[in-house]
Amino acid sequence: MELRSLKAFVTAAKRLNFSEAAKEMCVTQSTFSQTIKQLEEELGTVLFYRTSHKVSLTKAGEELLPFAVTTIDSADNCSRRMNDLRELKCGSLNIGVTHSFNMVMHETLKDYMKLYPDIFLNIVYKPMTELINRMMNHELDFVLSFRPKDNYPLIESHLLFEDVLSVIVRRDSPLAKHGKVSLADLVDYPAVLPAKGLQARNVLDRILSETNTQLNVRAEMDEVTPLLRLVRNTGLYTVLSSSATEDVDDLVAIPINHDGCHMEGCVQTLKGVYKNMASKEFIRILCETSLVKKRITDWLR
Missing domain, CATH: 3.40.190.10 (Periplasmic binding protein-like II)
Incomplete structure (x- = not known):
């Protein structure tokens, strides 16, 4: 059983489309189909149900898939070890x-x-x-x-490293005088927050929900660098990990006083x-x- 045959099988199982799988492996569809057929003949069983509209795994195909993935991963690990011998001269x-x-x-x-x-x-x-x-x-x-x-x-x-969710403000902000801040301290100040889905925002939303707190959010941004620039230019505050200001002189990170803020x-x-x-x-x-x-x-x- 050749490794390329197993790779073709796993690609077909992932795509469930021989044409797309052939493109991913950079071969013609006829060559790809022949590779799958040869593997089926070698194993003595059908691996895919084929119709003019659909490709799906047979029971035998479902059983083979995890073993094929493990075999390919093992071969890739072997290849990586050999590449390491090249002293990081390529790759x-x-x-x-x-x-x-x-x-x-x-x-x-x-x-x-x-x-x-x-x-x-x-x-x-x-x-x-x-x-x-x-x-x-x-x-x-x-x-x-x-x-x-x-x-x-x-x-x-x-x-x-360990970190803590913090309020990020300019050094001249009234919030900057605090050693720690509570969520209640923030409700009267306008905020620009990291976008939903970012990790700091996920942690913040969780503790806001737990405490039934609503902040005065004026804007959201999905990148940290322009977010910090907006804090500098407007005086708004944001909420990020304290390490976000590690190499910044004009902003200060104030830890939020809540047990769920550890990161x-x-x-x-x-x-x-x-x-x-x-x-x-x-x-x-x-x-x-x-x-x-x-x-x-x-x-x-």
Whole structure:
């Protein structure tokens, strides 16, 4: 049984369309169909029901699918190990990053690209849920985000640093004099918030619901950099992790006084998947940034 046959089978099982699966594998549809037919003949069973309008898995196909995926993952892990022997002289690294992690990326990217100029970096900024789903589809090597509140059985979260949900204001704001603020302290002030779906907003919405509090929201934005710029220019406040102002002099982060505001910055990886050397080196450099270098956990040593 050839690996390419299993890859063709898994692609067809995912697409349930031979034409689209053939395009994904960059072969003609006739070649793709012949590959599936040869696999069925080798196994002595039909793997797909085929009609002029629909393709679906047979019972045998459903049984084969998880074993085929495991076999392909094992082969990919073997290939990654061999690529590591090339001393990071080629290859690519696909990283998912939530906007809250933007504060540690600039320094990390600069140092990594200087050390490994031949590694192509593909950096994807999206909400955490979308990034996790893309990683589970093997589109990303790892994700940098705060620990998800929902349960993902296939994901491992490795702690980098601890953080707290905070109010971000200009230093001349009346709120800046507080050591901590309650939600009740905020209701009379206008806010610009991160958009729904972003992690800081998810945490905020949860505690607003728990306390039955309604804020005076004037605007929402789905990126941190222009959000902070608007806070500077208008005097509005926003709510983000305190680390969002780590390298900012004119803004201050005031922790929100609520038990549900604790946040943990993590590296999210797939369970059981080999962590290649390019990933390990990126994470090592990330941990040398001022924000996280004192909080390296045992899994990185």
